[in-house]
Amino acid sequence: MSKKTITRRQFVAASAGTGAAFMLGFNTLDALAARLTPAAPDATPGGWTPNLWLSIDADGTITIQSAKSEMGQGVWTAMPMIVAEELDADWSRVRVARAPTNGTYNTGTGGSTSTRTSYMPLRRAGATARAMLVAAAAARWGVPASECSTLASVVTHGPSRRTASYGELAALAAKQPVPAGDVPLKDPSTFRLLGKSTPRLDIPDKVNGTTQFGIDVRVPNMLYASVARCPVFGGSLRHVDDAKARAVTGVRQVVTLDAVDRLLPARVAVLADDTWAALKGRDALVLDWDPGPNAQYSTDAARANYHARVNDDAHAGVTASRGAVRTAGAGEKTVEAVYEYPLLVHAPMEPMNCTADVRADGVDVWAGSQSPDSIRTGVARFLNVPPDTVHVHMTFLGGGFGRRSQTDYAIEAVQLSKAAGRPVKVTWSREEDIQHGYYRVDGIQRMRAVLDAAGNIVSWEDRVVGPSLEAYAFPTRGGGRHFDAAEPPQYEIPNYTLDMVFVESPVPIWFWRSVANSQDGYCNEAFMDECARAAGRDPVQYRLDLLKSNPRAQHVIRLAADKAGWSTKPAAGRGRGFAYYDYDGTLVAQVVELEVPATGKPKVHRVVCAFDCGQLVNPDTVVAQLESAIGWALSMVLYGEITVKNGAVQQSNFTDYKVVRMNEMPKVEVVLVENHESPTGVGEPGVPAFAPAFLSAIYDATGVRLRTLPVKPEMLKAGAAS
Amino acid sequence: MPSFILTVNGTRRTVTADADSPLLWVLRDKLQLTGTKFGCGVGACAACSVHVDGDFARSCQWSIADAAGHDITTIEALAGTEIGRRLQQAWIDEQVPQCGYCQSGQLMAAAALLASTPHPSDADIDNGMSDNICRCATYLRIRRAIHRAAGNGEAK
Numbered sequence: 001m002s003k004k005t006i007t008r009r010q011f012v013a014a015s016a017g018t019g020a021a022f023m024l025g026f027n028t029l030d031a032l033a034a035r036l037t038p039a040a041p042d043a044t045p046g047g048w049t050p051n052l053w054l055s056i057d058a059d060g061t062i063t064i065q066s067a068k069s070e071m072g073q074g075v076w077t078a079m080p081m082i083v084a085e086e087l088d089a090d091w092s093r094v095r096v097a098r099a100p101t102n103g104t105y106n107t108g109t110g111g112s113t114s115t116r117t118s119y120m121p122l123r124r125a126g127a128t129a130r131a132m133l134v135a136a137a138a139a140r141w142g143v144p145a146s147e148c149s150t151l152a153s154v155v156t157h158g159p160s161r162r163t164a165s166y167g168e169l170a171a172l173a174a175k176q177p178v179p180a181g182d183v184p185l186k187d188p189s190t191f192r193l194l195g196k197s198t199p200r201l202d203i204p205d206k207v208n209g210t211t212q213f214g215i216d217v218r219v220p221n222m223l224y225a226s227v228a229r230c231p232v233f234g235g236s237l238r239h240v241d242d243a244k245a246r247a248v249t250g251v252r253q254v255v256t257l258d259a260v261d262r263l264l265p266a267r268v269a270v271l272a273d274d275t276w277a278a279l280k281g282r283d284a285l286v287l288d289w290d291p292g293p294n295a296q297y298s299t300d301a302a303r304a305n306y307h308a309r310v311n312d313d314a315h316a317g318v319t320a321s322r323g324a325v326r327t328a329g330a331g332e333k334t335v336e337a338v339y340e341y342p343l344l345v346h347a348p349m350e351p352m353n354c355t356a357d358v359r360a361d362g363v364d365v366w367a368g369s370q371s372p373d374s375i376r377t378g379v380a381r382f383l384n385v386p387p388d389t390v391h392v393h394m395t396f397l398g399g400g401f402g403r404r405s406q407t408d409y410a411i412e413a414v415q416l417s418k419a420a421g422r423p424v425k426v427t428w429s430r431e432e433d434i435q436h437g438y439y440r441v442d443g444i445q446r447m448r449a450v451l452d453a454a455g456n457i458v459s460w461e462d463r464v465v466g467p468s469l470e471a472y473a474f475p476t477r478g479g480g481r482h483f484d485a486a487e488p489p490q491y492e493i494p495n496y497t498l499d500m501v502f503v504e505s506p507v508p509i510w511f512w513r514s515v516a517n518s519q520d521g522y523c524n525e526a527f528m529d530e531c532a533r534a535a536g537r538d539p540v541q542y543r544l545d546l547l548k549s550n551p552r553a554q555h556v557i558r559l560a561a562d563k564a565g566w567s568t569k570p571a572a573g574r575g576r577g578f579a580y581y582d583y584d585g586t587l588v589a590q591v592v593e594l595e596v597p598a599t600g601k602p603k604v605h606r607v608v609c610a611f612d613c614g615q616l617v618n619p620d621t622v623v624a625q626l627e628s629a630i631g632w633a634l635s636m637v638l639y640g641e642i643t644v645k646n647g648a649v650q651q652s653n654f655t656d657y658k659v660v661r662m663n664e665m666p667k668v669e670v671v672l673v674e675n676h677e678s679p680t681g682v683g684e685p686g687v688p689a690f691a692p693a694f695l696s697a698i699y700d701a702t703g704v705r706l707r708t709l710p711v712k713p714e715m716l717k718a719g720a721a722s
Numbered sequence: 723m724p725s726f727i728l729t730v731n732g733t734r735r736t737v738t739a740d741a742d743s744p745l746l747w748v749l750r751d752k753l754q755l756t757g758t759k760f761g762c763g764v765g766a767c768a769a770c771s772v773h774v775d776g777d778f779a780r781s782c783q784w785s786i787a788d789a790a791g792h793d794i795t796t797i798e799a800l801a802g803t804e805i806g807r808r809l810q811q812a813w814i815d816e817q818v819p820q821c822g823y824c825q826s827g828q829l830m831a832a833a834a835l836l837a838s839t840p841h842p843s844d845a846d847i848d849n850g851m852s853d854n855i856c857r858c859a860t861y862l863r864i865r866r867a868i869h870r871a872a873g874n875g876e877a878k
Contacts, residue, residue, distance in 0.1 A: 072820030072858045128845035199817065206822030208809040209757020209797035213823060214754040224751065249723055249740060273758075274751040276743045349761050349769055349823040349857050398759070398823030398855050591832040624863070628820060631859020652765040654855060662753055665861035 003327070024052055039703040048170035050132060052104065053083055055124040060153055060167030062087070062094045062291050067105035068114040069370050070202055070386075071400035072628070073683040074621035075114045078198045079619055082119060086186060088128030089166070090153035096201050101372040101392040109370045110405045110511060112584070112681025115617055117677050127183045127495040129173075136172035137164050178383035188615060188676035189313060195674065197620035202396070203641035214368040214395045215427060217355040223252055223271040225416050225426040226278035229436045230265045232291040232647035233506040237266045241286035245270050248284055250277030252350035255419045260382070262475070262508075263408045264415075265436065272715060275427055293407045294506040294647040299343060299442060302505065303642075306444045306465040309501050316463060316499040320488050323495030325461050330454040335534045339447065339523040343642035344440035344512055347657060351399020351433045356413035357423035362389040363414065364423075368397035370405040378407040379414050401632075402511035406438050433658050435649040438510030439642055440518060441469050443503075445486070447527040455535025457546065460496040462486045469516065483511075487520045490553075490582045491528075491546035507644060513632060517583055521688020522695075522709065525579040528707070529696040539578050539696065540566055551586055552612055552673075553580065559671045560589035573604065575701025579693035583685035585678075590630075592693040594666075596701050600713030604666040604694070609686060611670060614677035622682050623670045628687025635659040637691050641710050726790040730755070731799035737786060745789045746770045746781040749796060757797035757826045761855070768854040771827035772796050772832075778834035780853070797826035805836045805871070812871035820858035828854050832868050841872050 043049045046058035054064045080096045083089070099105045106117070130150055137155035138145040140161055148157050152167040165602035166173075188194070205211040230236065242254040250273040257267040266289075271283035309315070328334045355366040356379075363383065369375055372392045380387040397404055409428065416424040428436075443466020450459035469483040486498040512518060532542035540561045547553045557580050561567075570576045573595050580589045593606040609626050616622060639658040643650045651657040691709060698716065699705050706715060723738045730753060737752055744763075749755045751770070758781055761769030771872040772781045779828040800806035809832050812818075819825045828851070835842055835850035843849065847865050856864070 072822065074820075087870070199814070202815055202822070203817060203819050206819035206825050207813045207829060208801065209755075209826045211822055212756075213759075215760065216750075218754065218756075274747060276740070276747040276751070280740075347857060349759070349767070349821065349855065353759065397821060399821045400801070401857070427760070430767075624817065624820060624860070627862050628858045628860070631861065635859075653764050654762050655764065659855055659857065660859060660861075661853075661855060662851040662861045662864065665859060668862060 018422070021148070043170065048174040050129040050173070051125050053122060054087070054129060056129070056170040058167050058168050058170055060090070060093050060165055062089050062153070062166070063097050064094055065097050065099040065105070067099035067107050068118070068395065069107070069109040069368070069372070071109070071368070071370065071397035071404070073114075073625060074200055074204045074618055075109070075196060078115060078617045078621065079118060079122060080201070081193050081198060082122040084122045084128040085643045087130045088150035088152065091193060091198070093153060098394050101376055101394060103373065103376070103428040104386065107372045108374070108405070109400070110402060111515070112586070112684040115679045116681055119395065119615075120425055122682050123185050123661055124182065127185050128179060131179050131183045132173045132176040133169050135176040136169045139176070140169075140172060142162065158172045195616045195619065198618050200621065212395050213350050214355070214366060215350055215353045215396045215398070217366040217395065217425060219355060219357060222355065222421055222423040222425055224273065224278045225269050225276045225424050226275070226282035226429070227257070227267050227269045227412065227426060227432065228282050228287055229267050229283050229432060230289045231435065232289065232294055233265070233297065234294045235266065235292040235647070236290045237268065238288040240268050240288070240500070242268070244284040244286065245281040248272070248277055248281040250274060253279040253420060254281070254285070255416065257415050260411055264412055269416055269426070271424060279429070290463045291647055297506055297644060297647045299644045302442065302503070303340065303444070306503060307338070309503065310444065310446050310463065310465050316501050316539050318497060318499045319484070319486055321497040322488070325459045325495050325497045326450060328450045332458070333451045333534060334448065335447070335451060335531050337527055337530055337707055338444055339526060339581050340444050341442060341519050341522065342640065342709065343442040343507060343644070344424040344636065344640045345434055345437040345642050345657065346399070346401040346512055347433060347654070347659065348399025348401055348405035349402055351430055352403070352409040352428040353426060354410045354413035355423060355425040356410070356417040358383065358414055362391060364391045364393065364421070365410055365413065366393045366395060367410050368395045368404060369410065370397070370400045370402070371407070374405070374407050375410040378411060382411050382414060383418070386525070390553070401513040403438065406510055423590055423710070430654065431652045434651050434653060438508045440512035441467050441509045443467065443519065445519065445523040447523060449527070449531050451531060451535050455537055456490070457493050457531060458495060460489050460493045462498045464500040466503055467507070467509055468500070468502050468510070471502065472509045473511070475635070483516055487517070487524065489524065490580075491543070492548065493546070502602055506647070511513050513629075514684040516585070517581070517684070517688040518636070521579070521581045522691040525581060525689060525692030526695050526707070529577065529692060529699070543580055553582065556580070556587045556589045556610045556612050556673060559673070560591050560608050563610065563669060563671050564591035564593070564608040566591065573701070575646065575697040575699070577693040577696025577700055579689040581685070581689040583681060583688060585614070585680040586682070588685050588689050590689040590693045592690065592697045594694070594701060596695045596698060596716050598718045600715065600717035602638070602694070602698060602711060602716065603698065606667045606669070608669045608688070609671070610673070611686070612673035613682050613685070614675065614679040616672060616674060617679060619672055622672060625682045626670050626686040627668045629684065631660050631665055633687045633690035634664065634666070637694050637709055637711055638664070639710055728786075728790050728792060728794055730794045731796060732802070739786045741785060741787040744782050745772070745784040745786060748786050749781060755796050755798055759823055759826055761824065761827070762783045767824070768831060769824045769827040771830040771854065773830060773834060776834075776837065778831055797830060800829055800833060804832070805833050808871040809833055809836070811865065812867040815870060816863045816867040818860050818863040818867050820860055824856045825853060828856065828864055832864070832871070835853070835868065836872055841874055842868060847861050
């Protein structure tokens, strides 16, 4: 038995109970993963693989695994930085490898959880390896380990000034016992890497076209597929005439695919020698769809129904409460408002795609995924084969935003390869992406507050009316829970009730960048602005007064207000709006400054964002994510709307599902809080505060109070206020 | 199927394809130049941008028949020009890409912009770059990187 295997098993055993990632057991590394993803981190001869997360070669090269999917948020660099910090690695000798998808690692990437959940396990992995390198050096020199220090992949014995590199020590370190119990971690004030902006390791390949995305995968003997999907949600295929499709040069096969319950609609696929032939063949199909039970469904009617049911107390399920809500007494004031939000689609720049090869001896799947282990287990379930025979090869993701945590596109590729008996790559058109996506839920929220004579909020009610993401994504749990809107108020409010009137919908719904917070931040904070104005108070001071016991929140709010010059008037014609949001412990305050010209289309000039996510890992990445989140949210408020008529999505491409472009991107000024609190999320938390700050700024600029998204120019055209 | 001759990144290539085949899919599927990306198929996002005879072109809107006889440059050959190398370095210096999928098209559009307007103003950049969509909204860094590559100073 090799030393490497022994030390790995020992390490896993010694680490049991110290972190979820280590508790999943140890499997032989999946050699097939090397077919596309970078090599597994087995050290070269003379090197050492101390644990699941890193290896050290004799030449000093350090390979660190990232179990998280790189989709632009920078984990490909941040995860290795955390290991390297505690290892005291020479960062210039660190390279990153993709952890295999074999059930050993938690590969799920979403909810802004990568750093939050990986921080301590990765620090321990680095610290444990460092302790064994120090022990190896101490043993070689016959000195106490306590007299040795580490820096940049070198162990130094202070009294004798002897040094040895990690590469030299690797083989000897492999013979050291794995420390029992937790090794000491660094005092964060001594961090050398964490908190310092570090160039991202994935960027050089992204400027020369060599980065491999799922859509770039090519395997021998592969066919290319394009798929026609029933345009109406829940419809089925009556008949297909494929004669013309088969006559297209390059078309090899036409396959009718059954619907997959809760995952994929009825479809007809054309398999061809290249993508264009497949697309032409698909367009030549003559299809007769049965629209099924949702042929009359429309989002207009659905929204009218939400409003009709907003006072349906008998069917409102309480999701959270504190104290007892009440009506206004003498001298008190009731504030009430109903906010509307539409369906949204993710539209990542890389359309959905996947390549699969289903054989008698196993299955290979190549995909960019936020949840490769879900693909592995989902494909195994779908084909009724053991998960160990399903090999998922991860690529980079051309955007995720939650869409790539679903497995539909991978199951589809598997269906196609099984039917064809050879490898198949399926590439969705943009129209399919827009019309057959998994959507951010639509709905309305009715907010109601009672202000006492001093303007303080003494009672708060938040009712959600609409479909339930929780019920869709986790059908056994029922609706109205964690992933549905209506977070408890983030302020010191003694009495509140949150409830939900759950309305069924045929539209598939899913996680979308910032999930329910995208509705909740909007409704809660837009309403807070209304409460502040109703109380005759400054919206910033009003919030500060409601967060007296939360100094971190107060700090973030003050930073944003100060940076934006909140106490001074904006330039003539401009309005300013403020919002604050606590996103699972990440604290965000934003100030939006805009003007509304006569055309009615708001022009955002400037966004200030103060941000406290605890210990910063790679600060420049945090800034980039906030710029990104603000651009994302600006698309949402200016354009974001999917409408359904006669059971089918009406939008089709970037021509009618518009997103923000260069000429609309505002100046973004980020203020990062530096501290050593436990790190929290970064990728999503910049989204929720933007919409309410934007609406507040419109009110400030025009006096028009809007309670619907997106904001359309006709709502604000000159004269609309009257 | 007919054959077409075109010059791609300085090399003469003969391609057998239907005349209506978009240049995009010829580059990606037949010539294995996958740096050029599919984003929308209707000329609305510019992820597929290349240069045709040095000019910015959306390759999903050019058929192989139209492209035949022209000089095509893709992201794979961007480093062959001084402007291209400066832009790629500026993209790294400003840490522009996030997911990176649209960046080939962004860089090709930026190279065409700098070729015609060596020192673009912000308004020039708005005009030259607003065909290109980035869902990660890296626009601020793209703007800074173009200014940097143009030697306009580190405009913020």
